Each structure stands twice: as structure tokens, then as C-alpha cells.
Amino acid sequence: MMLSSHNSTPRSHVALHASLINAALIVFLSLYPFSGWTDNGLPLFDFLFYPLPYYTRFFDDLVNLLFYVPYGFSLALIRAPRWLGWCLALLLATLTSVAMETCQQFLPLRVASNLDVIYNVAGAAVGATLATFPLMARVWQQCQQLRRYLFVGDSSADYALLLIGLWFMTQLNPAIPLFGMVIFPEGLPQPYVSPLSDAQLFLSLIEGGSAMLNLAGSLLFLTCFLRQRQHQVRAVLYFLLTVVVLKLITAGALLKPALFFQWVNLNVVYGLLCGLLLVWAVTRGQRWPQTIFALLCLLLSQVVVSFWPLSVFQPDVLSLFRWRYGHLLNMSALVALITDLWPVGAFTCLILSVRRQLNH
Structure with missing residues (x-):
């Protein structure tokens, strides 16, 4: 910010x-x-x-x-x-x-x-x-x-940097998985009708899919504003390192010691690996395909999350923390607000970038 x-x-x-x-x-x-x-x-x-x-x-x-x-x-x-x-x-x-x-x-x-x-x-x-x-x-x-050396010269890059700073705030809740947009399935609301016969498999697919799309969308959002392709690897590594450090710090400060790695599991790891492969493939091309794929990933991530049946405010999630209840609600609500509104700002910024690219 x-x-x-x-x-x-x-x-x-x-x-x-x-x-x-x-x-x-x-x-x-x-x-x-x-x-x-x-x-x-x-x-x-x-x-x-x-x-x-x-x-x-x-x-x-x-x-x-x-x-x-x-x-x-x-x-x-x-x-x-x-x-x-x-x-x-x-x-x-x-x-x-x-x-x-x-x-x-x-x-x-x-x-x-x-x-x-x-x-x-x-x-x-x-x-x-x-x-x-x-x-x-x-x-x-x-x-x-x-x-000026790393990013494109138009003002859309300035807004992109502002939005990237805001995006890091979406990762401040360690009850939400790394690059995830949904909480872990500690339980299911009843009655619950899954689109698949195996409800647990359906939740796992959403869990991994949301992590994949969020990682791909956020990284492509970053790389499509870089001036030269040679800076992409370093920018991605710094971005990933920052997210992991944020999760480690917030988990150590907020979660109960036995739940320190609550923010990662195999579903998320598989999703992140698929997301990295997608980013690697897309960043081989020019800037405009990266911008289009960033838009698609962000849009699909919202669609995937819309199928998630659990609330981030449910009691079994709040029990993971060692904070006071009031602080937890405020922090969770703030993160949820930024998570909901961030894609709107990102879409706007990417569309502005597409217009600038078409005009040039």
C-alpha cells in the first residue's frame, strides 16, 4: 500500500x-x-x-x-x-x-x-x-x-504494485491455506449435497484448484507488468518467498503450536505445483497472453470458490487460534473483505493494461 x-x-x-x-x-x-x-x-x-x-x-x-x-x-x-x-x-x-x-x-x-x-x-x-x-x-x-527498470512505464503498473501489496494481506490468515481461498474442510454443513458422489473428493478438488488458480492468477498478474522476460524468475521467487514468510510469521504468532502447519497440505501442494507449471508455460509467451491468462485464472478462481460450502467464521476454525475471539473476528473479516474485493481491482487494472497494449 x-x-x-x-x-x-x-x-x-x-x-x-x-x-x-x-x-x-x-x-x-x-x-x-x-x-x-x-x-x-x-x-x-x-x-x-x-x-x-x-x-x-x-x-x-x-x-x-x-x-x-x-x-x-x-x-x-x-x-x-x-x-x-x-x-x-x-x-x-x-x-x-x-x-x-x-x-x-x-x-x-x-x-x-x-x-x-x-x-x-x-x-x-x-x-x-x-x-x-x-x-x-x-x-x-x-x-x-x-x-522504471523492472516494470512497464504506464500507470497501470503503479496500480498493479498497489494491488500486489494489498494481495499479500489476503494471506495473513493462517487458517486459510497457502495461496488458498478457502478454509480446510474440518467438517461439512448438514445437509450437504455434493456435485460428486464423493463429497470429500469434491472438496479436495476445490481446495487444490483454488490454490492453483490463485497462485497462477497472482503470479501472472505480477509478470504481465514486468518490462523484460529475464526478470520473471527472480520476481516469482521473491513473490513466493514473501508469501511463505508471511504464512510462517502469522502461523507462529496466531495459531496454536501444534497447528503451526495448518496452512498447507497435500491437496494444496499438488495445486501449487500445477499452478507453477501453468505459469511457466504462459510466461514463455509475450505480455498480452500473460494478461489474458491472468484474467482467466482470476475469473475461474472466483467460480471455483463459489462452490465451497464452508464459512471462514465457523467455530472449529476459530478454535485453531490462540488469539482473543474479538481480534480473530476483526482480522478474519478484514482478510475476507480484501479477498472479495481484490479481484475487482485486479480485473480493472488488467483491462486497463490490455487497452494500453492494444493502443500501442
Whole structure:
């Protein structure tokens, strides 16, 4: 969700869209599940002047800080000069945080906190400083040079990089398999009528098929924006390594120790191997076939997932974790939201890319 440009006009639009995406995620995470609204009768902004809470949770404070870092980063890139972008980022982040905490006063499962506002604004300040601090200018200049060297020059590649950053967030739930889009079949809803006589085989095919199509679609989404074919292998390896590291970190932090490898099984492994073979075959060709196949894989992945009968929120899935129940629901809901909306953004970006290729 972070960007690396300060001056160019197309990139400023990407920064604006990144800010809107970050704001939408913040609203969702702050107010989910959007139910049980009640008026407690307290003055709206009194919580801002309460004494700071004596007992705090390190994890909550860390999330409040980190979630606003990309928000402040993208806000700071909307306007130039740097000092104006930094001030704008802090102002808008402060207004966003105060608005979210104020709304939480009307939710029975939420508590409005002035400490949360402090951590939110501090995170935004860190992000804005990283985006505008003069000592970081050389770093971002190198990032821009690397982007121009590796990826195609049109703005669709900028949006693709933004979407790739969002895609990694779909892998943050270790109860969902590696590159998978469905949870493991711990049980079947009853009554359940399978399209195949063997219901377990049908679920295994969906499990492996969704992993294959998600891997192929996401990797082809990446490779079709690369400038030269020689960069494909390295880009794919880095992409795969990042996903595996994310799964290892989230599994170690969230799952019970005995369930550390809950996110992988033979069905998923077979699906991933088939997906890699498909990517290898498609990337032998030019850019436009990769773009078309990326569209097809993403479309078919949605079709396959539509046959899955289980919910990611069922109790036997939540029992895999060692987190608090409320945190699990928020995290699972956020990942599910991004997973549902990401293909829409990817389709749009790929269609924009196809139009650019046809025009050239």
C-alpha cells in the first residue's frame, strides 16, 4: 500500500487512491461488525480529555500504530512541497482517528480511547516522515529507478504494485491455506449435497484448484507488468518467498503450536505445483497472453470458490487460534473483505493494461 513517488502527476493519483483504500480499511477495522449501535448518552468528545488508561495491551497499541503508517505515507504523497504533504497527512489522519473513536462510542463492543488516537497519529507521523523526510529522498529515488527498470512505464503498473501489496494481506490468515481461498474442510454443513458422489473428493478438488488458480492468477498478474522476460524468475521467487514468510510469521504468532502447519497440505501442494507449471508455460509467451491468462485464472478462481460450502467464521476454525475471539473476528473479516474485493481491482487494472497494449 506504499508508494514511491513525489512529483509525477500519474503517481499523485495513485497516492490519492492508496489513501482512500487505507481509509476504507481503517473504517472497516474500526467499526466492524457495524451492528448494535446505541447512544450511551455521553458527550461526544469527552473521551479525548480522559486520563490516559493505566492498563494497555501491547498488541492493540502496536496495531493502532502500524495500521496508520501506510495511511500517513500515502497521504503525504498527495501534495507537494514535502512540508505541506506532511502537515496534510497529520491533519487528515488525526481527523480520521478522532472520527473513528467517536463512532466507537456508539458500538457496545468498542471503547473510545484517547490513547488510540495518540498511537494512530504517531503511526501516521511515522509514515508521513518516511515519505517526505529529506534523508529518505535518495531511497525513494532508487525505488523509482528500480520501478522504471523492472516494470512497464504506464500507470497501470503503479496500480498493479498497489494491488500486489494489498494481495499479500489476503494471506495473513493462517487458517486459510497457502495461496488458498478457502478454509480446510474440518467438517461439512448438514445437509450437504455434493456435485460428486464423493463429497470429500469434491472438496479436495476445490481446495487444490483454488490454490492453483490463485497462485497462477497472482503470479501472472505480477509478470504481465514486468518490462523484460529475464526478470520473471527472480520476481516469482521473491513473490513466493514473501508469501511463505508471511504464512510462517502469522502461523507462529496466531495459531496454536501444534497447528503451526495448518496452512498447507497435500491437496494444496499438488495445486501449487500445477499452478507453477501453468505459469511457466504462459510466461514463455509475450505480455498480452500473460494478461489474458491472468484474467482467466482470476475469473475461474472466483467460480471455483463459489462452490465451497464452508464459512471462514465457523467455530472449529476459530478454535485453531490462540488469539482473543474479538481480534480473530476483526482480522478474519478484514482478510475476507480484501479477498472479495481484490479481484475487482485486479480485473480493472488488467483491462486497463490490455487497452494500453492494444493502443500501442
